[in-house]
Each structure stands twice: as C-alpha cells, then as structure tokens.
Amino acid sequence: MAPTTEDDILRSARSLLVGGGYNGFSYADVAASVGIRKASIHYYFPTKADLVASLVARYRAEAAAGFAEVSRQNPQPLDRLKAYIAFWSACIADGTNTFCLCALLATQIPVLPEIVVAEVRSYFEVLATWLAAVFDEGCARGDFILGDDAATEAEKFMAAVHGAMLSARAYGDARVFDLVTAPLLAQLASRT
Incomplete structure (x- = not known):
C-alpha cells in the first residue's frame, strides 16, 4: 500500500x-x-498538538505490535530483552532511528500540550507493562532472580535503555549504547 x-x-x-x-x-x-x-x-x-498526539499514538501502536512480535519470535524472556536492546542498538548504529520518540518528548513535557503529554505517558505505560510481563515470566520460569518486583525492574530497565540512547546521542557514538546496555543483560543472565 x-x-x-x-x-x-x-x-x-x-x-x-x-x-x-x-x-x-x-x-x-x-x-x-x-x-x-x-x-x-x-x-x-x-493543530500541531493534534499532529504530534496522532504521531505518538501511531508510534505507540507500532511499538505494541513490535513488542508482541518480539514475544512471539522469542519464547525465552531473556531473549525478548536481548531483541529489544538489539533493535535499538541497530537503529542507533545505522542512524535510522537514533532515539525513542517518546523518550525525547518526555524530556519536553513541561512545554508540551496536555494531549501530547497524555499520549507520551500512554506509550511509557505500554512499554513498562510489556517489560514487567517479561520480567514476571522470567522470574516465574526461574530464569531471573529479581532484586525488586517485576514492575520496578521494568522501570529500571526502561530508564537504563533510554539513558543509554541519550548518552550515545550526547557523545555522538553508537557504541556507548552497547556499553551501557550490555551489563544489563549480563546481570540478568548471571542471576539465572
């Protein structure tokens, strides 16, 4: 089409x-x-607010579909997290999508119209819910030993990944993303 x-x-x-x-x-x-x-x-x-809110709503829907596909293709919870990080690593490395749109907009919440803020928050809720489910399943299967509940681990993981994006962008070096995210996965794998 x-x-x-x-x-x-x-x-x-x-x-x-x-x-x-x-x-x-x-x-x-x-x-x-x-x-x-x-x-x-x-x-x-x-209005511009309508445009950006629509863009974020579409972005959130595409991300939700992407999370579902990652889950479908990766039955193991650790592999889902690896795939999520690998997606961003590849985007940052090839320059096609160097930063999560909603992470960028979250830094601007004080100046955003409320309709856009609501959409950005909805995206983060969708991502956090998916990540928490991955952590929950990994814990239930005995793959992960979590230091906190799954929802808290999901928030920490999400913050680390978005922070890694920010650092890679600040340094202009895609390798920084991998330097920050590799230990996240190694730590989870070492808990098994």
Missing part, C-alpha cells in the same frame, strides 16, 4: 521532532518537507 499524504506528514513530523524537538519545527517545515501547502496539513491535523 502506497503511503498517503497523512503518512508523509507524520513521517516528516517525526523526523523533525527527533531532529529538533517539539518547538523546533512548524507546519511550514512539514509542508516544505512533504511538498504540500500548510493548509493541507490543517486538513488532517487542525
């Missing part, structure tokens, strides 16, 4: 957001990128 104008607008907005943050782009930037008039963007997304 060929991308629609709406898809092109969302793709452009995502690139602009990751490149410069919420206040770092305008409808004029999106229009120039997509090759349409600003009025055309307003047809799909009446």
Whole structure:
C-alpha cells in the first residue's frame, strides 16, 4: 500500500521532532518537507498538538505490535530483552532511528500540550507493562532472580535503555549504547 499524504506528514513530523524537538519545527517545515501547502496539513491535523498526539499514538501502536512480535519470535524472556536492546542498538548504529520518540518528548513535557503529554505517558505505560510481563515470566520460569518486583525492574530497565540512547546521542557514538546496555543483560543472565 502506497503511503498517503497523512503518512508523509507524520513521517516528516517525526523526523523533525527527533531532529529538533517539539518547538523546533512548524507546519511550514512539514509542508516544505512533504511538498504540500500548510493548509493541507490543517486538513488532517487542525493543530500541531493534534499532529504530534496522532504521531505518538501511531508510534505507540507500532511499538505494541513490535513488542508482541518480539514475544512471539522469542519464547525465552531473556531473549525478548536481548531483541529489544538489539533493535535499538541497530537503529542507533545505522542512524535510522537514533532515539525513542517518546523518550525525547518526555524530556519536553513541561512545554508540551496536555494531549501530547497524555499520549507520551500512554506509550511509557505500554512499554513498562510489556517489560514487567517479561520480567514476571522470567522470574516465574526461574530464569531471573529479581532484586525488586517485576514492575520496578521494568522501570529500571526502561530508564537504563533510554539513558543509554541519550548518552550515545550526547557523545555522538553508537557504541556507548552497547556499553551501557550490555551489563544489563549480563546481570540478568548471571542471576539465572
């Protein structure tokens, strides 16, 4: 199926957001990128908040589908966590997707419209729920011995992965991501 104008607008907005943050782009930037008039963007997304909230909602849905696929392809909980980290490692290394959109937006919550904040928080809830389920299953199977409950371990893991993204971006060195995340997996594996 060929991308629609709406898809092109969302793709452009995502690139602009990751490149410069919420206040770092305008409808004029999106229009120039997509090759349409600003009025055309307003047809799909009446406000910038609507555009970004829709983008985050789509991002969250794609991530949820991705988590389900990772779970389907990796029956072992540790392998699911490895696959999650490997996904981000590959994205950061090849430059296609160097930062989680919602992690970036979370740093800007004080200046974001409430509709966007709600979508960002929903993404984190979906990710934390999936990770907690992975930790729960790993613990129930005897694969992991957790230092805290599964929900807390999920939050710590999520924070470490997002922090690794931030460090890799700050240093301009994709290898930093792996330096931070490799011990996370090694620690879990050593608990088994």
